[in-house]
Amino acid sequence: MDYIATLWDSVISVLATFRITDAIDILLLTYLIYKGIQLIRETRAQQLLKGILLFAVASVVANILSLNAMSYLLRKIFDIGVIAVVVLFQPELRRALEKIGRAKVRNFGVFGIGAEHYEKAEREWGNTIDVMCSAAHELSKTKTGALIVCERQTKLGEQISTGVILEAKPSVELFGNIFFHNSPLHDGAVIMRDGIILAASCFLPKPQKEEHIARELGSRHRAAIGMSENSDAVIIVVSEETGTISIAEDGDIFRDFNRDTLRAYLRGKLIPEKPDDGEKKKAGFLRGKKK
Numbered sequence: 001m002d003y004i005a006t007l008w009d010s011v012i013s014v015l016a017t018f019r020i021t022d023a024i025d026i027l028l029l030t031y032l033i034y035k036g037i038q039l040i041r042e043t044r045a046q047q048l049l050k051g052i053l054l055f056a057v058a059s060v061v062a063n064i065l066s067l068n069a070m071s072y073l074l075r076k077i078f079d080i081g082v083i084a085v086v087v088l089f090q091p092e093l094r095r096a097l098e099k100i101g102r103a104k105v106r107n108f109g110v111f112g113i114g115a116e117h118y119e120k121a122e123r124e125w126g127n128t129i130d131v132m133c134s135a136a137h138e139l140s141k142t143k144t145g146a147l148i149v150c151e152r153q154t155k156l157g158e159q160i161s162t163g164v165i166l167e168a169k170p171s172v173e174l175f176g177n178i179f180f181h182n183s184p185l186h187d188g189a190v191i192m193r194d195g196i197i198l199a200a201s202c203f204l205p206k207p208q209k210e211e212h213i214a215r216e217l218g219s220r221h222r223a224a225i226g227m228s229e230n231s232d233a234v235i236i237v238v239s240e241e242t243g244t245i246s247i248a249e250d251g252d253i254f255r256d257f258n259r260d261t262l263r264a265y266l267r268g269k270l271i272p273e274k275p276d277d278g279e280k281k282k283a284g285f286l287r288g289k290k291k
Contacts, residue, residue, distance in 0.1 A: 052081075121271040124195035128170050129266045132192075135175035136238055136245050137259040145240030146179040147189040147220050149204070150270060154231035156202075160191055163202030170197050179238075189223065189235075205230050207251075217253070224248035234269045236262070 055077060062070040132148060139146045149156065164185060168174060170192070178185045178200050188201035207213060207226035217225075224235040228248040235248040245257040247265060257265065 118272050118274050125266075125270045128192070128195040129263055129270065131170045131172060132175070132236065132266065133259045133263045135170075135172045136236055136257075136262060138172060138176065139179060139238045140243040140245050143240060143243040144176075144179050144181065144238065145186075145220055146175070146236070146238035147204075147224060148175075148236040149189050149191045149202070149224075149227060150234045150236070150266070151191060151193045151198075152232045152234065152270070154233065156191055156193075156227075156231060156233065159189070159202045159204055159227070160199045163188060163191065163199040165199050166197050168197045170195070189227070221246065221248070221253060225251060225253055228252070234266065236266075 055074065059071065059074040059078070061067075062074060132150075136146065136148070149159070174197065175190070177183060178190060178197075180186060185200040189204050190197055191199045191202050204223040204227040207222055208229050213222055213225060218239070218241065220237050220239070224237045224246070225248050227233055227235055229251040232250070237246040237248060237253075238244075239246070244255055245262055246253055246255040247257060247262070248254075249269070254265075
């Protein structure tokens with residue numbers, strides 16, 4: 001009974017000193033743990049984490065049983081544990097930092113920035129999206145394999161350097177020539193930047209979760225998934241075997257697009273929502289006051 005009373009007094013003491021900042025602290029910590037679990041789920045890091053937990057359990061057991069040699073050895077292992085974790089989890093840590101770097105505050109159109117962003121994206125990508133969709137449709141009909149990477153916030157300089165720089169205005173005919181089976185540039189990906197074909201025949205990184213990818217997906221789909229894991233790019237894939245049009249984004253792949261659904265998807269990802277008239281008027285008013 002004394003133990004229960006002491007425990008109850010401790011709970012009351014904690015609740016009496018509990019502040020709103022403590023609740024925020026707990027929520028933030030819970031969110032970080034949840035995102036960490038999401039990050040390593042179904043990757044090689046999941047198995048590595050299990051190994052680290054086994055070492056921790058072994059250390060506790062060794063201390064309880066007074067296994068001095070084993071305890072000493074495990075302490076030395078944990079002394080270099082931070083460096084080992086950084087080395088072993090390097091791909092996952094890099095991916096997490098890249099995602100944090102891509103995060104941005106939603107633009108509400110203050111001082112007209114939202115409207116200008118929409119107009120710039122529409123100018124660069126509006127016609128290009130129509131061309132890419134028509135090209136994907138034509139390539140799908142002839143079962144010509146294709147891989148088109150639409151660069152967004154994350155710059156793809158590493159992949160661009162592996163290909164051939166074109167800096168060409170996109171057209172259905174040009175896409176057809178690039179991905180034609182006997183073309184020198186057909187083996188690899190086309191990378192789009194700001195609505196133009198920047199480079200072709202580019203090599204893309206392998207996926208982190210390759211062992212979990214369906215066997216029927218070929219090398220193009222795997223390369224697209226790998227690229228989407230390492231960047232915020234939207235990748236269009238046309239299957240050489242079935243002619244199916246797919247999209248890879250954020251480590252996932254979505255299949256069975258047609259020209260219309262592909263166009264709607266790309267516009268939603270590459271062109272921000274158009275500010276409404278009220279936002280435009282407000283932006284214009286604020287710009288006038290600023291002058």
